[in-house]
Amino acid sequence: xxxxxxxxxxxxxxxxxxxxxxxxxxxxxxxxxxxxxxxxxxxxxxxxxxxxxxxxxxxxxxxxxxxxxxxxxxxxxxxxxxxxxxxxxxxxxxxxxxxxxxxxxxxxxxxxx
Amino acid sequence: xxxxxxxxxxxxxxxxxxxxxxxxxxxxxxxxxxxxxxxxxxxxxxxxxxxxxxxxxxxxxxxxxxxxxxxxxxxxxxxxxxxxxxxxxxxxxxxxxxxxxxxxxxxxxxxxxxxx
Numbered sequence: 001x002x003x004x005x006x007x008x009x010x011x012x013x014x015x016x017x018x019x020x021x022x023x024x025x026x027x028x029x030x031x032x033x034x035x036x037x038x039x040x041x042x043x044x045x046x047x048x049x050x051x052x053x054x055x056x057x058x059x060x061x062x063x064x065x066x067x068x069x070x071x072x073x074x075x076x077x078x079x080x081x082x083x084x085x086x087x088x089x090x091x092x093x094x095x096x097x098x099x100x101x102x103x104x105x106x107x108x109x110x111x112x113x
Numbered sequence: 114x115x116x117x118x119x120x121x122x123x124x125x126x127x128x129x130x131x132x133x134x135x136x137x138x139x140x141x142x143x144x145x146x147x148x149x150x151x152x153x154x155x156x157x158x159x160x161x162x163x164x165x166x167x168x169x170x171x172x173x174x175x176x177x178x179x180x181x182x183x184x185x186x187x188x189x190x191x192x193x194x195x196x197x198x199x200x201x202x203x204x205x206x207x208x209x210x211x212x213x214x215x216x217x218x219x220x221x222x223x224x225x226x227x228x229x
Contacts, residue, residue, distance in 0.1 A: 035217065037220075043201060043222070043223055043225070044221075044222045044223065045156070045203060045205075045220035045223075046220075047217050047218070047219055047220070050217045091155060091156075098168075098169050099144065099161070099207065099218075100146060100158040100161055100169055100171065101146075101148075101158060101205075101218060102158070103155035103156050103157075104155060105154075105155050106155050
């Protein structure tokens with residue numbers, strides 16, 4: 001069975017600081033998909049990124065960047081120059097061929113002005 | 114762009130009552146998923162449908178049932194409601210028409226169910 005671990009429960013930073021969210025996953029499958037979702041206080045789940053197990057390229061999208069390392073089974077997420085609007089719960093998730101998502105426990109990010 | 118629509122957004126029911134949650138996927142998406150998120154918890158997979166057939170089942174109580182209709186919308190029926198059923202229920206949709214698998218699931222805004 002697969003498992004996603006987000007060891008950081010809460011992170012609090014001051015605006016403009018960088019913040020890195022850790023995600024470690026476990027699976028015996030060689031083909032899998034990794035995701036990050038953002039859940040702001042309003043409650044909706046916003047898709048941020050999907051990564052396939054055979055694509056270890058890191059990705060940058062604006063102030064967001066992701067570091068995927070199969071050797072350490074990690075898929076970390078960094079927010080550069082954080083803003084108050086980044087305050088949310090961030091979930092890392094994993095899916096196999098069956099597509100259903102297994103979520104980590106989430107990391108609550110609070111950005112203070 | 115069109116998103117996943119869920120109705121109602123909020124629902125208050127009493128114990129032992131029934132509830133029906135509706136989900137309208139993004140146009141042309143052929144797969145619907147239901148998740149339950151308890152307070153302070155991560156979303157848990159309940160059930161999914163692909164092309165109107167149940168494709169997978171998670172930790173869904175026997176009191177719950179779901180189906181996907183010919184227009185691809187889905188309904189989650191919950192009977193004999195318990196206090197513990199109070200949660201945010203998400204519907205997500207995705208498409209499987211591309212060559213690579215594991216297409217991202219786009220979530221609806223959720224239905225907040227409160228059982229009193």
